[in-house]
Amino acid sequence: MAEAFLVENARIVQVTTGSIAADRSVLVRGDRIEAVGRFPGWSGATLDAEGRHLCPGLIDSHVHFFLDAGPDPRRGYLQSDDAQRMETARENARLAIRAGITTVRDCAAPGRLMFRFQQKVDAGEVAGPHIVSCGYALMRPKGHCHFLGGEVATVREARQRIEWNLNHGAGFVKLMASGGGLTPGTVPHEADLPLEIMQAAVREARANGVHITAHCHATDSIRRGIEAGLDMIEHASFVEPPGRYRYDEDLTREMRDAGIIVGPTVYSALQTARRFRAAGAAHNPGDVAAVERLEGRLVNTGHFRRLGMKIIGGTDCGATNTPFDSLVDELDSYVEAGLSRSEALRSVTDLGASYLRLSRVGRIRPGHRADFTLLAGNPLEDLEVLRRPLRVYKSGCLVHERNGRGPA
Ligand SMILES: [Zn+2]
Missing domain, CATH: 2.30.40.10 (Urease, subunit C, domain 1)
Known part of the structure; x- marks a missing residue:
């Protein structure tokens, strides 16, 4: 016994x-x-x-083990070799555990390294939380976070990529449906993953019994995500061409009525906004509405709560200035947006677990x-x-x- x-x-x-x-x-x-x-x-x-x-134990639903949470995580990643990247992941895992975070969901990683790292944690060789990972996220060629791997140009490539991830230990599917602040050459207000690829990815996820989520800054990418039948949407920033932030209540109602769970990732956004304000410029020259869009996530969260949307707690840690022990800061921003402390806590415990389809957690x-x-x-x-x-x-x-x- x-x-x-x-x-x-x-x-x-x-x-x-x-x-x-x-x-x-x-x-x-x-x-x-x-x-x-x-x-x-x-x-x-x-x-x-x-x-x-x-x-x-707390659940952080949005982490990036292979980003260093520094001032420029893309650069940090590109300047490292695999051994240094594994060391970054190890350090991140240690920080999470010390902060009482016992389960995390990694939302985009170099898949090969990710699964090797996951095995080490599962085997107890490395201290860290339980990990649910997507492996490689899927993005268009040169799309958001392509430097981590996972570019797909066709439905066929998307299906193959998802199968590879799932065969190697992925627990869900992640799409990059719009550009993002970390990636020059992409623009956050553009929905840049074709609808047919998103629909094929949804079918593939359903057929394999896993959930599917997408990074969506662009309002158009949220619209596309609803049409494709996503289970979840990350960020939901509501950015429209030519880069303006504009919250869309009708679309939020559509998300809610479709049962879509939203991960607003507020704290990392506020941190980045603060930094851009101080520096007077964003990482990505194409990202013209960065500060406005980032600060909008706090406003959006208040609307999500008011409309009774399902909110899942996650930090986007690993991203700019957001270390792996930032979950309480994220909860603080939910409280600032109007959630009760109890509601904020549930988004990273029992409700968070049920939204991630984790049983007995x-x-x-x-x-x-x-x-x-x-x-x-x-x-x-x-x-x-x-x-x-x-x-x-x-x-x-x-x-x-x-x-x-x-x-x-
Ligand atoms: Zn992310």
Whole structure:
């Protein structure tokens, strides 16, 4: 029988109801939570939580392991060799774990390196969160993030690329449906992936039982994404030619009515906007409305919330000035946009898990994976306590201890 231990005398953060269950114990066996309650007869290994809060491990739905989160991640990537890129990924993974992030979804990577890295983490050779990865994202030739690989010119190439990803361990499909700030030669207000390729990718994802999402800055790319039948949209920035930000309420309603989940990735955008304001220029000379578009994501999030859209929490970390421990900053921007703290927390725990179709993740309850953190306070009252957990458990193993000798 797998090894078991009890975390006793804890306050459990019940994310689904936004409440705290006091004086509870959690029995962990192997990588699972076996039971939650009181176990007066227990005589095995025990950790006294001393009345502290136990919270589900967080899920960051939008990360890039192979970008360095520096001032110019594209340049950093291009100037590195594979060994340095793996080191970047390792450092990113370590940072995430220390921040209590126990699951991440990588939304564009050099596929070969990504799957090798994922295997190392799965095998426990490298400390890091559980990873769901798309492998290579798909973009038009020279499209957004093409330097990571994944360019496709035809429906046939798109299908082959998706099959390759899925055969090597991908858990979903990611498209780059418009240009982006990181990539000179692309413009964020242009929908630049053809509709027929998007439709073929949706069919391929459905046939393989995985979800499909797309990077969409351009309003036209959002429109195309709805028509193609995407499950999710990242950023949803609403940029129109010749580069102006203009929120479109009708289109948002269409997204909502189609059941599309949105990942607004606000914090990274605000960080980049701040930097562009200071420098007086964007990375990409074609990106004329960069600051306006980036700051618009906070405004959009308020509208998404008001219209009852499904919002999934993700940072776009790895991208410009957005390190792998930025998830609390992202949640803070959701609160600024009008979500309650509880709603923000759910976007990266139970609801985040269900939107990503991850079962038995995101809550502290019997049968769920034993991914949780021990916190110094109540995150429903103060999200800041999530930033530096006292202890982090992944699959029932202690992977980080603050000021302690945790293996991370
Ligand atoms: Zn991204």
